[in-house]
Amino acid sequence: MRPFTYERAASAQAAAQAAVAYPNSKFIAGGTNLLDLMKLQIETPTHLIDVNHLGLDRIEKTPDGGLRIGAHVRNTDLAADKVVRRDYAVLSRALVSGASGQLRNKATTAGNLLQRTRCPYFYDMSKPCNKRKPGSGCAAIGGFNRNLAILGASDACIATHPSDMAVAMRLLDARVETVDSHGVTRAVPIAQFHRLPGDTPHIETVLQPGELITAVSLPKPLGGRHLYRKVRDRASYAFANVSVAAVIGDGFQHFAFGGLAHKPWRVEAAEGFSGADAIAEAVLSGARTTPHNAFKTVLTRRTLGAVLREARA
Amino acid sequence: MSDPNDVTRRTLLAGSAVAAGIATAPALAREPVASRKTSSRMTPKMPVSLTVNGQAEALTLDPRVTLLDALREHLHLTGSKKGCDHGQCGACTVIVNGRRINSCLTLAVMHDGDHVTTIEGLGSPEKLHPMQAAFVKHDGFQCGYCTPGQICSSVAMLGEIKDGIPSHVTDDLTHVEFSDSEVRERMSGNICRCAAYPNIIAAIREVHEA
Numbered sequence: 001m002r003p004f005t006y007e008r009a010a011s012a013q014a015a016a017q018a019a020v021a022y023p024n025s026k027f028i029a030g031g032t033n034l035l036d037l038m039k040l041q042i043e044t045p046t047h048l049i050d051v052n053h054l055g056l057d058r059i060e061k062t063p064d065g066g067l068r069i070g071a072h073v074r075n076t077d078l079a080a081d082k083v084v085r086r087d088y089a090v091l092s093r094a095l096v097s098g099a100s101g102q103l104r105n106k107a108t109t110a111g112n113l114l115q116r117t118r119c120p121y122f123y124d125m126s127k128p129c130n131k132r133k134p135g136s137g138c139a140a141i142g143g144f145n146r147n148l149a150i151l152g153a154s155d156a157c158i159a160t161h162p163s164d165m166a167v168a169m170r171l172l173d174a175r176v177e178t179v180d181s182h183g184v185t186r187a188v189p190i191a192q193f194h195r196l197p198g199d200t201p202h203i204e205t206v207l208q209p210g211e212l213i214t215a216v217s218l219p220k221p222l223g224g225r226h227l228y229r230k231v232r233d234r235a236s237y238a239f240a241n242v243s244v245a246a247v248i249g250d251g252f253q254h255f256a257f258g259g260l261a262h263k264p265w266r267v268e269a270a271e272g273f274s275g276a277d278a279i280a281e282a283v284l285s286g287a288r289t290t291p292h293n294a295f296k297t298v299l300t301r302r303t304l305g306a307v308l309r310e311a312r313a
Numbered sequence: 314m315s316d317p318n319d320v321t322r323r324t325l326l327a328g329s330a331v332a333a334g335i336a337t338a339p340a341l342a343r344e345p346v347a348s349r350k351t352s353s354r355m356t357p358k359m360p361v362s363l364t365v366n367g368q369a370e371a372l373t374l375d376p377r378v379t380l381l382d383a384l385r386e387h388l389h390l391t392g393s394k395k396g397c398d399h400g401q402c403g404a405c406t407v408i409v410n411g412r413r414i415n416s417c418l419t420l421a422v423m424h425d426g427d428h429v430t431t432i433e434g435l436g437s438p439e440k441l442h443p444m445q446a447a448f449v450k451h452d453g454f455q456c457g458y459c460t461p462g463q464i465c466s467s468v469a470m471l472g473e474i475k476d477g478i479p480s481h482v483t484d485d486l487t488h489v490e491f492s493d494s495e496v497r498e499r500m501s502g503n504i505c506r507c508a509a510y511p512n513i514i515a516a517i518r519e520v521h522e523a
Binding site: 003006028032035036039048050052076079086089093097105106235236 | 356359375376377379398399400403406412413414415418419420422423466469470473476477478479481483486487497498499500501502503
């Protein structure tokens with residue numbers, strides 16, 4: 001790792017102020033993604049702001065019947081929370097399908113949303129990557145891109161977002177709550193939180209410099225049947241090829257998809273159709289595939305079909 | 314350790330490294346290039362207090378030192394192993410404040426004030442932890458490199474099942490119970506290159522049923 005200085009922030013706003021004072025700084029919470037990238041010198045912050053001691057580790061009901069999840073609630077604790085298991089089971093299911101027990105014990109809610117891509121060319125320092133080094137090119141386009149994006153990609157980047165949790169959050173219409181260095185707070189709908197790569201794939205979210213996530217809030221429970229089906233190359237501990245989050249109830253159905261794009265993918269207009277073929281066709285509209293990843297269109301339709309059958313069972 | 318005839322893996326390797334010096338020289342010669350780059354800009358060291366296996370430890374560390382390196386290189390607790398150093402293999406698994414984590418993917422300075430249990434704290438050669446005894450009995454390893462991580466992980470994992478924490482293979486999220494498939498899923502963060510998996514599961518099952 002490159003040398004860096006380290007501090008423990010005393011409050012959320014103080015953390016945001018420190019981030020403004022040190023332009024090449026990073027917040028660190030679980031650290032399971034950041035330290036991995038720092039060891040490879042893909043991330044080279046000169047200052048780390050430890051945000052683990054801000055008291056943002058609680059899950060509480062909101063006045064409107066929803067749930068506010070502190071930014072630093074660990075993935076294990078969120079998946080195991082009694083209210084989440086009962087009322088937002090799709091979120092529990094998504095969380096436990098990701099990573100390993102050890103990583104879930106460390107990884108946080110906010111950090112999970114901010115995970116960086118697992119595109120092999122992002123990790124390979126000997127190859128060009130517009131996300132790692134803007135303007136250097138994309139080795140994934142025309143490279144080994146079997147597990148990369150088929151939706152929302154650009155000529156600059158075909159990386160996918162690796163999170164399972166974020167897919168469930170997208171389906172549940174979560175809002176990402178933040179604070180900046182002036183103490184100004186805002187809540188960003190998750191649909192607008194992650195950006196498509198366009199020609200700036202290194203800018204992955206709408207967070208401003210120094211802006212810190214303090215919580216993720218969920219609206220009141222949807223009811224219905226909650227399912228999360230993930231297809232991957234191993235039975236456990238692997239990123240998704242395709243994943244489908246679904247909540248299906250009397251007269252409504254919602255779907256969100258992982259493994260397809262630079263952000264969790266949801267097409268609300270598709271949710272009015274019936275049957276996997278029609279829904280998948282609407283979701284996959286505009287898909288651009290390569291010979292390596294064209295299988296994802298078929299896999300999306302079939303995984304959705306399996307989810308619909310399970311919901312009826 | 315006081316017996317001069319007692320050759321540990323560590324002293325044996327230290328001796329072999331000298332013998333193998335010629336063969337490894339090119340690799341060693343390459344290494345300082347990366348070190349030089351970083352040593353030109355040293356960051357101030359920081360005090361870190363840990364309780365490791367019940368003992369208070371006060372260290373002064375570069376903030377870059379991972380918890381794993383603090384344990385191995387500074388406290389000389391070499392039971393925890395460095396496999397991939399990227400959180401993929403689980404050989405570095407230790408228990409911090411009751412939770413199993415990858416000690417390679419966290420900084421020692423982030424754990425100031427924390428309680429750490431390593432394989433050395435679970436049992437000793439004279440008094441094995443039940444999980445250690447079960448791994449021996451069931452032949453839950455071959456080369457043994459992943460074993461300290463497997464055992465720390467197993468002990469904490471049984472606690473997670475007891476606490477009702479669900480997993481990917483839990484049918485009913487509100488009802489968690491022990492099964493071989495639960496163990497396989499929950500131990501997927503610990504890789505065994507020798508593939509001793511069936512025997513590891515047998516060892517864990519025995520401890521669970523005891």
